Amino acid sequence: MRILAKGLTYTYNPKSPFASQALKGVDISIDEGEFFGIIGHTGSGKSTFLQHLNALIRLTGGFLKVGEYDLSDKKCNFLELRSKVGMVFQYPEYQLFAETVEKDVMFGLKNFRKDMSDEEMKAAVKEAIETVDLDYEEIKDKSPFELSGGQKRRVAIAGVIVTKPEVLILDEPAAGLDPLGKKEIMDLLHAIHGGWCKTIVFVSHDMDEIAENCTRAAVFSDGRVVMEDTPAEIFKRSDELISLGLDIPVTAKCARILKERGIEIETDFTSEDFIAKVLAAYAAKAGA
Amino acid sequence: MLNDVTFGQYYPVKSFVHNMDPRAKIVFMIAYIVAIFLADNFFALATAVVFLLFVVLLSRVPFGRVLRSVKMILFLIIFTAVLNLFFYSGSSSYQPLVDWWIITITYESIINMIFLALRLFLLVMGTSVLTLTTTPVALTDGIESLLTPLKWIRFPVHELALIMSIALRFIPTLMDETNRIVAAQKARGANFETGGLIKRAKAVVPILVPLLVSAFRRAEDLGDAMDARCYSGAKGRTKYKKLVFTWRDLLGLLLLAALITGIVFLNQLGGKFEILSYFL
Numbered sequence: 001m002r003i004l005a006k007g008l009t010y011t012y013n014p015k016s017p018f019a020s021q022a023l024k025g026v027d028i029s030i031d032e033g034e035f036f037g038i039i040g041h042t043g044s045g046k047s048t049f050l051q052h053l054n055a056l057i058r059l060t061g062g063f064l065k066v067g068e069y070d071l072s073d074k075k076c077n078f079l080e081l082r083s084k085v086g087m088v089f090q091y092p093e094y095q096l097f098a099e100t101v102e103k104d105v106m107f108g109l110k111n112f113r114k115d116m117s118d119e120e121m122k123a124a125v126k127e128a129i130e131t132v133d134l135d136y137e138e139i140k141d142k143s144p145f146e147l148s149g150g151q152k153r154r155v156a157i158a159g160v161i162v163t164k165p166e167v168l169i170l171d172e173p174a175a176g177l178d179p180l181g182k183k184e185i186m187d188l189l190h191a192i193h194g195g196w197c198k199t200i201v202f203v204s205h206d207m208d209e210i211a212e213n214c215t216r217a218a219v220f221s222d223g224r225v226v227m228e229d230t231p232a233e234i235f236k237r238s239d240e241l242i243s244l245g246l247d248i249p250v251t252a253k254c255a256r257i258l259k260e261r262g263i264e265i266e267t268d269f270t271s272e273d274f275i276a277k278v279l280a281a282y283a284a285k286a287g288a
Numbered sequence: 289m290l291n292d293v294t295f296g297q298y299y300p301v302k303s304f305v306h307n308m309d310p311r312a313k314i315v316f317m318i319a320y321i322v323a324i325f326l327a328d329n330f331f332a333l334a335t336a337v338v339f340l341l342f343v344v345l346l347s348r349v350p351f352g353r354v355l356r357s358v359k360m361i362l363f364l365i366i367f368t369a370v371l372n373l374f375f376y377s378g379s380s381s382y383q384p385l386v387d388w389w390i391i392t393i394t395y396e397s398i399i400n401m402i403f404l405a406l407r408l409f410l411l412v413m414g415t416s417v418l419t420l421t422t423t424p425v426a427l428t429d430g431i432e433s434l435l436t437p438l439k440w441i442r443f444p445v446h447e448l449a450l451i452m453s454i455a456l457r458f459i460p461t462l463m464d465e466t467n468r469i470v471a472a473q474k475a476r477g478a479n480f481e482t483g484g485l486i487k488r489a490k491a492v493v494p495i496l497v498p499l500l501v502s503a504f505r506r507a508e509d510l511g512d513a514m515d516a517r518c519y520s521g522a523k524g525r526t527k528y529k530k531l532v533f534t535w536r537d538l539l540g541l542l543l544l545a546a547l548i549t550g551i552v553f554l555n556q557l558g559g560k561f562e563i564l565s566y567f568l
Contacts, residue, residue: 017300056471079477087475094465095472097497107494111477145501159476 001067001084001166001199003030003053009061010048022048024223025062030216032166035193036201037210037231040220041245046203047090049220050169053201054078054085066167083112086165086197090172092156096144104144105129105159112163128162129155131196132188150181157188161196168197172204182206186213211235211249211269219246232268254278299420304536305347306421310430312537316544317418323548324410329562332554333406339547340413349420357416358409369405376400396561403560424456426529433531446522454510462503469498 008026013019022045030036040046051057053066055078064071069081089095098104105125109116116124129136132154139147144155153173161168173189174182186209193200204210210217211231219227219234221244227234235241238248238256248256251274255265263281267274305313320336327333344354358365376397386393419427432449439445470480473494480491 051471054475056474079479082475082477087472089468089472089475092472094502095469095494095498097494107473107478108476111479163477 002032002065003028003067003167003199003201004065005029005049005052005062006064007062008049008052008059008064010045010052010057011060012048022223023062026220026223026225028218028225028228030199030201032198034199034201035189035213035215036199037214037217038201038203038220039205039207039210039217039234039246040203044220045223046220047171050087050171050201050203053167053169054082054087056087079112083108083163084165085167085169086160086163088157088160088168088170088173090175091153092160092173093144093149093152096152096156096159099143100141101129101144101147101155102140105155105162108159108163124162125158128158131161131192132158133184134158150177150184153177153185154188161192165197167199167201168192170200170202173202174204174206174209182209189213205247207235207247207249207252208271211251212271219244230268231270235269298423299349299353301348303346303348303421305343305417307536308421308540309531309533309537310422310426311433311531312533312540313418313422314427314430314434316540317414319544319548320414321411323544323551324407324414326548326555327551328555329558329560331557332551333403335547335550335554336410337406340410340417343417344413347417347421349417354413354416354420357420358412361408361412365405365408368408369401372404373397373401399560425453428453428456429527429529429531446525458503458506461506462499465502466495466499469495 005026005028008023009021010023011019011021022043024045026045026049028049038046038050048057052059052064052071055071055076059071066081066085069076069084071081096104098107102122102125105128106121109121109124113121125140126136129139134151134154139151139155144152147155157170157173168189170189174185177185189200189202190213214231216228216230217234218225219241226244227237227240235248235252238252241248249269251267251269251271254274255267255269258265258278263285265274265277265281267277308316320340324333324336327336344351373393374391374397376394385395385398422430428449431452432445435443435445435448474480478491478494480488483491
């Protein structure tokens with residue numbers, strides 16, 4: 001499903017002293033099969049934009065199409081759209097509620113897939129829990145509140161992917177985790193990207209995460225998209241990112257320092273490529 | 289659906305009423321409530337209405353905003369008014385208009401109904417003006433200050449004020465949290481808008497459980513944070529914002545005194561039913 005937004009605007013609490021315009025005209029296009037990153041400050045409109053994608057916030061201005069669903073159409077089937085566009089919120093573990101892990105993961109299925117039998121549902125739940133790398137037999141009858149923080153987050157993610165959405169949206173899926181936990185979540189997303197969900201869109205404040213993982217990314221600032229490109233092209237413009245008050249990946253920081261010393265490195269800013277290029281430059285210099 | 293709770297929501301503009309001392313405003317409000325129940329004929333009540341309109345005008349809060357808080361209890365007002373209309377049986381000196389089964393409607397019961405509805409209406413409007421023009425923090429400060437005499441009988445005034453301000457402080461936080469949880473469950477296909485009563489009640493479980501869990505988590509965090517800053521109650525605590533009684537408050541209270549005097553004076557014109565003798 002392709003996501004296409006044109007001139008999207010949204011204002012919270014319109015016509016009151018608390019009114020604030022969160023989106024001031026967002027243009028974005030995300031193709032099917034992408035692993036798309038979204039960067040931006042708190043309050044830059046990222047979350048508001050994401051919530052438009054499965055109609056949690058109703059379209060009030062502009063144009064938005066997700067696959068064949070035209071969200072400006074009042075007759076659009078929102079329930080069906082939501083089953084195809086999965087949404088994992090920030091700290092998804094805080095939405096767990098059922099007595100057992102199995103029941104919690106099944107919640108989405110019961111809402112969306114009224115045609116499935118109990119056995120089919122249980123099989124789907126098992127598959128989802130195993131996809132997020134947890135032991136189904138061990139965990140299914142436990143209360144979600146007994147689990148560790150990392151396990152809870154995985155269960156919450158399983159609860160969203162269980163319906164096999166075509167697009168999976170995640171708002172800072174790795175927030176609050178340690179470096180190992182962050183890497184595990186990213187690996188998990190890559191695993192899901194292969195089979196379960198065709199397109200992945202995620203918000204991150206960690207620029208290394210964006211540089212290492214995304215096919216393309218967009219930079220939000222003050223309710224608009226100011227850059228939309230591959231991470232390699234975006235981080236070439238690190239001066240602009242810094243002037244927007246954003247961070248840049250470690251590789252870009254190193255490249256800047258090297259540039260000050262007169263060494264230009266052509267890289268796509270993934271650590272693997274960067275190290276290889278630096279070593280090559282070093283070898284060339286040592287040889288000369 | 290949760291954004292409609294305007295009851296007690298601060299409306300941030302600068303005005304004479306906003307700048308008044310919260311203590312004066314609280315006293316003002318209580319006295320105003322007494323005044324509207326004191327008013328015993330239409331002239332007196334009309335004075336109270338005009339006075340309220342004047343205060344709303346002075347507060348620069350849009351009139352529609354104040355009315356919105358009445359909307360919430362409109363049903364209650366209508367309900368009590370209708371009950372009064374049907375079942376009030378004053379010592380009627382006039383022929384009842386309707387007398388059927390247990391329902392009697394008399395001229396008196398109609399007047400009584402109008403009085404009751406108007407009084408409730410003014411009551412809610414009046415209290416809304418207070419909460420619309422006073423921040424929750426100022427309000428609790430005011431209440432704490434007004435309750436200070438109770439400390440002599442070892443009543444924990446400071447703790448009570450603290451509980452109140454914490455509760456008020458967390459209303460918007462929990463509201464945000466609720467909205468987030470609602471959105472998250474909606475994204476998983478939850479449906480809160482359709483279905484029968486039982487189905488809807490059941491649909492609330494996926495919201496209430498995470499909300500409660502998070503409220504407890506926040507309470508523990510807050511307790512830890514207070515401990516870490518050596519919070520130990522009221523003893524030796526000073527205030528960041530001191531309350532000061534100014535000319536505004538004096539003027540306001542003088543106006544109020546004038547209102548009450550006026551109402552007492554107008555009450556001398558006769559009881560609320562005497563108006564009937566002009567028409568009948």
